[in-house]
Amino acid sequence: MLSKSARHELRATAVAMAAVLASYGSTLLLERLAELRIDVVVLSVVLSLTLSRTQRGAPAADRLLGLVLLPVAAFAAEGVGTLVARHPDAGDALFVLCVCATVWIRRFGPHAARIGTVAVLPLVSILVLQGPVGAPTGVAHAGWVALVALIVAGWVLVVQVGAWRIGLGERAWPARRPEPARQSAPQTAPQPAPGTAGARRLRPSTRMALQMATALGAAFVVGRYAYTAHWTWVVLTAFIVCSGARGRADVVHKGVLRGAGAALGTLVATWIAGDFGPGDRTPVVLIFVVLALATWLRKTSYAFWAAGVTSVLSLLYGYFGESAPALLRTRLLEILIGAALGIAASWLVLPVRTSQVLRRRTADALAALSELLRTLAAEGPPQPGLLARRQAGFEHSVAQLDQLAPALEAKRFLERRLLPAPYQADAVDAVRRCVAPTRALVAFAAAGDPAQPAQLAAAFGEIDGELRRLSAFFGPVPAAPAGR
Structure with missing residues (x-):
């Protein structure tokens, strides 16, 4: 199921x-x-x-x-x-x-x-x-x-x-967007390391733009002069690896998955495309089937998406008469070169450290959580809809933090064999585990039922335990206030 x-x-x-x-x-x-x-x-x-x-x-x-x-x-x-x-x-x-x-x-x-x-x-x-x-x-x-x-x-x-x-779909016309956390996060919330912000440092968006420029520029040079007929494969791979990068670990993780998935997709599509001639309509049907599967499985692993997209491109080239088997080695090599260029640019050109991204997004999540807990602990009934907005703001910040999870989980898998705990992925897990108890607290408050002292205490206690675990990474963090 x-x-x-x-x-x-x-x-x-x-x-x-x-x-x-x-x-x-x-x-x-x-x-x-x-x-x-x-x-x-x-x-x-x-x-x-x-x-x-x-x-x-x-x-x-x-x-x-x-x-x-x-x-x-x-x-x-x-x-x-x-x-x-x-x-x-x-x-x-x-x-x-x-x-x-x-x-x-x-x-x-x-x-x-x-x-x-x-x-x-x-x-x-x-x-x-x-x-x-x-x-x-x-x-x-x-x-x-x-x-x-x-x-x-x-x-x-x-x-x-x-x-x-x-x-069937996600809400398209929300009455109000999730309320963001206040700019002033609690003093004990994790903050970026000294020297990572300020007028003298380039913003992450500027650094990412320069990394993209370096990766694409190098990819165009390699593609144009080494692979004249199919230069786009190097450039496309470099773009995919660099786009939306959330720190160096995310770039390496995405680059490896892109390379592995593309290799698998190329092999499978080459094997399939060999049975069809140019202009055959059957590959068109297969393209839509592969796109649907890749889209569905993308959140499970980026490798599925990379494999699907590469398979589709292979089938598309076969439809237009380019022999897929003859291009197999060239395609794989260009994909690996593009991934390497994207990773190198993100690591060597004004790199964005994963720890900085983790600290900033954790700080945003804890600031939103603090707003929610203060609203829950306040005397008197909250304003209509305020709790829902606070909860939506917290869960939005958790979703932003959760984007780091795949790369950090892969990093933890490797570090467990070499280094003792704690690991960066543990911090993401701790924030994630605060979602369920906050939902329970909001549900109790919305129902206006004060006859649940044991459940309230358990929910606050669970949040407080996760916040204490975060202290292993960021030092003291705000404790969960007592229930009303």
């Missing part, structure tokens, strides 16, 4: 694939009626799958922004793709600059980060389409690409909102 998390991911995958299939069908019809190139159909699949993930659970304003922004970004990306194909040096430099800009603007807050995430999607599609489909064809084609992006954004919006209304 599937776990609750697996069922949740399965529903999200079903919603995403519904948007993908709707976008694919609409664009396929447009391609035939307007006599366009097949690249617009491939583009619709790439954009709809990635946008479905980035817009998952996004607030209403960001969803509407995506509806407006994606066509504009797609039109601009088509121009960048044309320059990449016709004037490689200038086009490559512009591509790197544009991608780095989408990373750098994260410094301006969550809304800016979402803008960057949506804007980079059409740029990534350039790397997918340059190889098998060919170079873009100019301004007229860019207009059709923008229309396809609008169709995709519209389908993703309609499907996600519709899924939420029938109980």
